[in-house]
Amino acid sequence: MNIQTYQYDSKNIQAGILHIGVGNFHRAHQQFYINELLKYEKQQHWGICGVCLLPSDEKIVSSLRSQNLMYTLTICGRDGKDEIHTIGSLTELIWGVEDPNAVITKIADSAIKIISLTITEGGYNLDKETNEFNLNDEKIKHDLENPNSPTTVFGFVAQGLRKRKADGNGSITILSCDNLQHNGNTAKRSFTAFIEAQDKDLAEWVKSNVTFPNSMVDRITPATTPEDRIRLNEKSGIDDQAPVYCEDFTQWVIEDQFIAGRPALEKVGVAFTQDVTAFENMKLSLLNASHTLLSYPSFLKGYRKVDEAMQDRAIVKLTRDFMDTDITPYVPAPENTDLEKYKQTLIERFSNHSVSDQVSRLCFDGISKFPVYIMPNLAKMIKDGKDLTRVAFLLASYRHYLKYKVDDKGYSYEVSEPWITEHDQKLISSNDPLDFLELSAFKSVDLKSSEAFTELYTQLVKSIKDKGVTPVLESI
The missing domain is CATH 3.40.50.720 (NAD(P)-binding Rossmann-like Domain)
Structure with missing residues (x-):
């Protein structure tokens, strides 16, 4: 070598x-x-x-x-x-x-x-x-x-x-x-x-x-x-x-x-x-948000390596639809950047077998990641009356991941959330799924006031609990 x-x-x-x-x-x-x-x-x-x-x-x-x-x-x-x-x-x-x-x-x-x-x-x-x-x-x-x-x-x-x-x-x-x-x-x-x-x-x-x-x-x-x-x-x-x-x-x-x-x-x-805003908006909204989106469903399906999850057609479709439909309208391309090429490169990067990143690393510290990567665009999507299915599915998956600690294959796992509060723990333990929407990570957006979001989210919480994440992901 x-x-x-x-x-x-x-x-x-x-x-x-x-x-x-x-x-x-x-x-x-x-x-x-x-x-x-x-x-x-x-x-x-x-x-x-x-x-x-x-x-x-x-x-x-x-x-x-x-x-x-x-x-x-x-x-x-x-x-x-x-x-x-x-x-x-x-x-x-x-x-x-x-x-x-x-x-x-x-x-x-x-x-x-x-x-x-x-x-x-x-x-x-x-x-x-x-x-x-x-x-x-x-x-x-x-x-x-x-x-x-x-x-x-x-x-x-x-x-x-x-x-x-x-x-x-x-x-x-x-x-x-x-x-x-x-x-x-x-x-x-x-x-x-x-x-x-x-x-x-x-x-x-x-x-x-x-x-x-x-x-x-x-x-x-x-x-x-x-x-x-x-x-x-x-x-x-x-x-x-x-x-x-x-x-x-x-x-x-x-x-x-x-x-x-x-x-x-x-x-x-x-x-x-002189201004890094367009570059960081593109990266945080597309790369980091997509990592968060795919992490919990992938982990709950039983995947432990990101490149393995990216061999799953349903995970790739979820990620690409999220990038194209949910995020791209809110991401102006920075100077000298082809956004379509950037998104395609992201799919290739996530699929890189020789890097083989751990899904658990992407799941780690969601409490700190959601406010930065997910909530700013979600607020715009709710305001603009957009399709909220994929983001509602993400929050339902995150709740299931934190609350039940068993994946679709029956394997139990440890959760690593270093910044979680005692109040957050009570909201996770609650049997009312709407309580979870008051988690500290989501506080920047009043999710409970959006009927379109809460309706989708509660349906998805029930479906994931009853059937597991795999058939629910197929259905969306």
């Missing part, structure tokens, strides 16, 4: 970016782009210092440290041909649980010009109902009252910025790389709300010294199972404790608002724009 090794001397690389959340997506996406960029000598001050803040990050930290932070990325082609890259752009890895002061010192370091983030859709601590930052969260209250011993991303960043300001180390950009509509605006709302509540002087400094560009990121990156690790290492011939694999498609569009300078990522295929 031909391995593409990185084209620079890692000893010459300096960190100009501090990235919080060194997960698989970050290592397949941002690290990949920076790794490609570092071959240009004048760009070698843009290496990445990784930061992990959770106790559960211990394994990835120790695995990467054991191999000098280098790892392999296998890019799986839709044509069945794979490329293996060695990635050396991670210059340092700090674990906040082990050394919190090192995180704070690094944020304050004048060489760091960008703090980038992959902290998941739910990580911004916004109330699902009001979209305001939740100052009453116990960990947030701890960090507000104990600025010198932070535990959350907000506490760490605030303390790092406070030190940066005191040391006179200049402005900085905070760049969200999470799948959120206007992710930069979301990051700005969350971080400024926390800092405003903690330190008014620092909040004033942030207004003129920190920018929050919006960005759109895209690359399907499955979790790496122990079996995947063996398979990937056999292919590469490298004993990698932390290999990553991903699809061959990748995209990154960023608003060009970097107050302290930025890497020349346009050299390696990143698009810079």
